[in-house]
Amino acid sequence: MANYHGFVEYEKEFILDKDVTNDICLRLWGSYSSIQLFINGHLIHQSQNWNKDNPHTIGESPFTASIPLQFLKTDSINTIAVKSGTYSGWGGAVLFELGYVNKINRRFKQHIIKDVGVSSISLFIFIYFLFQYLLRKKEKYSLYIALSGLSVSLFIMGFFCHWYSLFNFAFSYWLLTFIGGINMYLLPIHFIHSFFNIKKGMIAKVFTVFYCTLSIFVFLEFSLTNQVFYFVKYIYIFFNLSYILVVPYLFFIGIKAIRQKLEFSKIMFIGILILGISFLLSMLSFASILRFDPPIGEGFFAMIVVFSFVLAKRFAQTHQNLETAHGDLISAANEIRELNDSLEVKVASRTRELSEKNELITESLEYAAQIQQSVLPAREEMVTLFEDYFTLWKPKGIVGGDIYWRHQHEDGFLFAVIDCTGHGVPGALLTMSVTSAMDYIVEQMNIFDPADVLFHLNNIMKGKLNQGSTDPFADDGLEIALVSCTNGMSRLHFAGSKLRLFALEKGEINEYKGSRYSIGFKRSRKDQKFEQHTIHFTEETRFFLTTDGFIEQSGGPKGFGLGWERFRKLLLESRGSMSETGSFLEKSFDDYRNEREQRDDVLVIGFTLDVD
Incomplete structure (x- = not known):
């Protein structure tokens, strides 16, 4: 839209005292458009850009116009007139x-001094x-x-036309002053809600929409139409x-904060109270x-100063709390150190004590291992029983709970794999x-039949x-595979308790x-009776006894x-002497276990027998 054109005149009448001897003046704080100033019909000031055909020109900065005494009347009424173009429906001169x-x-x-100081x-x-x-980006009230x-x-x-003193342009008044004034009412509402962490209700949201809409409207209208x-x-x-x-709403929030x-809250309410008093005086x-x-x-301004004081006090209190907490942390750190x-x-x-005790325990266990190994049949004894053999122990x-035992008598021998x-x-x-x-049964009772x-x-x-x-925890026992063989006979007798005997011959x-x-x-x-098996063998027959430690070892992808099926497959894949077979089974076991922990004691015995 085109700018609104027209003229407006202001008049002020006064009577001059008779004893006035010095010149008087007229102070005009500013104008929205170019102006002419008259005293009793005499033109005493005119804007440099005055244009009678287009009164809408750039406004006048604040100025003081002297009024010569010869233009004044001491015996009648004097008239001051200000003629100005209008701007957006507003008259020209302000505050003279x-x-x-x-x-x-x-x-x-x-x-x-006052306005610039406040600003x-x-x-x-x-x-x-x-x-x-x-x-502190989380503290939005600092931004507000x-x-x-x-x-x-x-x-x-802007309100007192100081922007005209700096920028002789309409933007300096209309845009800065109006947008500043609009947001001057809105922002304290957001500040007090954020500071007290009071949820914004419908009224606060209506204020927000209303004032934001006004700001956008003023900015767009001025940008498009000047x-x-x-x-x-x-x-x-x-x-x-x-x-x-707005002011009653701020009072409402302030009182709510005090009641909570x-x-x-009380110091903040003082700032709101000062605003309320200034608002009442402004209305008057x-x-x-x-x-x-x-x-x-x-x-x-006074309310903002009070709010700033409260905010600074909170910052100082927070800083003091942090320093106290920091001191407490240092003290705690020293105590912890x-x-x-x-x-x-x-x-x-304690580590030294445990190390010493552990060393003693280890030495005791190593000695116990020597004792346990001394109980096991020696190699010299094993070769008298078997044509060829291996032990994977x-x-x-x-030390462990898996062991092998042998007894040799005049007519033959007994051999056992035991899992306690x-x-x-x-x-x-x-x-x-x-x-x-076992020694007692065969040596004192002269019993040689495995079952x-x-x-x-x-x-x-x-x-x-x-x-x-009746002790429920005293329940121990064993599993065993026991074989016997009579000299000069190609028959092997086997009886077992949960353990098995494997006989491998000609790929079967x-x-x-x-x-x-x-x-x-x-x-x-x-x-309880135990079942006994009789197995006929040849020189090619290879026998294997094992406890469950090999079978139940976890591993693989x-x-x-490992299981019985894989064990049987490994036996079928075995080649060479019994010693080579033992090495093959040990490597297969370690490869399958990989880095996993060994679950149990492992004992596998393989042997062949002489037919003679």
Whole structure:
């Protein structure tokens, strides 16, 4: 739209005292358009850009016009007239004063000092808290108080036409002053909600939408038309009326904070109260009831200063709390360091003690291993029994619960692979008891038949292990594979308790399973009979006995147990002497286990027999 054209005249009448001898002056704080100034019909000032055909030109900066005494009347009424072009429906001149030159200039300087001082402090608040917000981006109230300071500065400098003194351009008044004034009302609402962490209700949201819409409207209208005609003509009245709602709303939030006993709520309410008083005085000034400039801008400035003080106090308190916490952390760190040093000394001492005890235990276990190995049949004894053989004996610890036993008599020999419950020291202790019982059966009772040996072994071990007691934890026993062979006979007798005998000949493997009953356990019956197998063999027959440690070892890509099927396959793949077969099985076991822990004691015996 084209700019709104027209003229407007202001007149002021006064009677001059008779004793006036000095020149008086007229101070015009500014104008929105070019002007002409008359005294009793005499032209005493005209804007340099005055154009009677187009009064809408750039406005006039603040100036003081002297009024010569010869143009004044001392005996009748004098008339001052200001003729101005209109701008966006607003008249031209604003805030003119009449008086002595010295008085007017002094008052002007006071206004400058006050307004520039207020604006400078507001700008300092803006810069300081904007910096604080950048450091503490989670604290949005720092941003709100910073923008509030900027809005107050823009409004103060614009409302009293100081922007015209710096920038003789309509932008300096319309855009800066209106947008500053609009946001000067909105931002404290957001600040007080954010500071007290009070959720914004519908009223706060309506204020936000309303003032943001006004700011956008003013900016767009001025950018497109270089004026704010529609805003002044249609919307400005609603903007003025909204003032009446903002201040009571701030009072409401302040009282709510006090009732909730929130920190700093009373000091914050003082700032709101100062704003309320300035708002009341401004209303009285606008109504011409009180004769002074409306202090609405100063009221907002005072409230922002109070809010800034509270915010600075909170920052100082937070800093003090952080310093206290830092001191507490340092003290705690020192205590922890001292405790750690003390613990290190104790741990070092305890470690030495444990190391010494562990060394003693290790030495004891190594000695026990020597004893256990001394019980095992020596190589010289084994070669008298078998044509060829290997032993794969890998205890889980230094000592173990898997052992092999042999007894040789005039007519032949007995050989057994034994798996006692547990491993380590408990298993090793049980093996000593079992071998003692086996020696007793064959040497004292003269029993050499495998099934009969297992029958008596079961009863002896149940007695030794006190399996008749009611103690639920005393339930130990063993599994065994026992073979016997008579000199000059090509027959092997086998009886077992859960363990098996494998016979490999000409690429075929035969499997003989022991009875499914264990020996020596509470559940083992004293009258339990064991099945006996008789196997005919040749020089090519290869026999294998194993405990479950080899079979149940976990490994492979999925961590499954090795199993009987893989074991049989390994036996079929074995080649060469029995010693080579033992090495092959050991390597296969280690490859399958890979880096996994050995689960149990491992014992595998392979042998061949002489047919003669």
